[in-house]
Ligand SMILES: NC(=O)C1=CN([C@@H]2O[C@H](COP(=O)(O)OP(=O)(O)OC[C@H]3O[C@@H](n4cnc5c(N)ncnc54)[C@H](OP(=O)(O)O)[C@@H]3O)[C@@H](O)[C@H]2O)C=CC1
């Protein structure tokens with residue numbers, strides 16, 4: 347599995363990111379605390395939240411209750427579109443950090459580029475400052491196109507180390523992943539199971555899963571690992587979360603990887619970074 351050691355990858359800034367994580371969108375309130383706490387106890391180390399998920403305090407409580415050393419966890423949060431801008435970014439981060447009850451955040455992402463606002467470069471400069479201050483270990487983006495990434499690089503001299511994008515067998519992002527590989531950017535996959543939809547019943551996946559004696563969800567997650575992308579599946583169910591973590595022994599053959607990539611059909615909803623407004 348490309349560039350992976352001990353189920354983690356080195357990022358271009360020298361930090362390390364776990365090879366799989368837990369998506370937390372929709373894990374709220376007490377049930378969310380219990381789900382995330384159990385996930386940590388079961389071995390999840392990367393937790394993916396965002397200002398806009400309204401659950402940063404839920405993540406904080408789960409981390410406290412888990413008993414796992416904070417330095418063994420990798421916690422990501424994201425800057426919302428309505429807070430783009432130099433000062434706004436610094437203030438928004440501080441709110442996130444306070445709610446997360448953390449000395450530092452492992453990975454801070456610009457959630458969406460919101461190009462109509464044209465402020466993501468200002469936000470990026472503030473994120474560079476946050477990293478220099480040590481309150482953020484790694485900085486990245488989400489839902490950025492190659493052109494937007496180029497712009498960050500040319501205007502600030504620093505490329506993100508991660509771009510978290512929609513990625514699953516229906517939308518495999520081959521071109522963007524090639525751009526990432528050229529520029530030392532690690533790809534993270536959001537909605538890695540295509541929000542379940544009908545993906546997990548696809549004939550090609552059912553066949554491959556039967557051959558390996560695993561579930562179709564596990565096949566999809568093994569495909570992400572084979573691509574060198576970091577999937578962050580969300581599940582509210584403890585057994586499914588354990589299933590999603592138990593994928594490192596699945597070695598897909600190249601023809602299986604190709605058959606899964608051939609399911610390509612496009613985005614599962616209208617989240618085009620050029621036009622989507624996520625405030
Ligand atoms: N940066 C961005 O713009 C975005 C980031 N994200 C991030 O990505 C994470 C994951 O994406 P999400 O949209 O939730 O989609 P996923 O692809 O992770 O799919 C989640 C769905 O799949 C089901 N599921 C999970 N595991 C299994 C399994 N083993 N077998 C069968 N069904 C399963 C879940 O149901 P159940 O809970 O009942 O198990 C849920 O309905 C989010 O939580 C968030 O952190 C998501 C969207 C955009």
Ligand SMILES: O=C(O)C(=O)[C@@H](O)[C@H](O)C(=O)CO
Nearest residue numbers: 371396398457536615617624
């Ligand atoms: O989950 C996320 O990170 C998002 O950006 C979502 O708000 C996403 O835009 C969505 O779920 C829209 O239906």
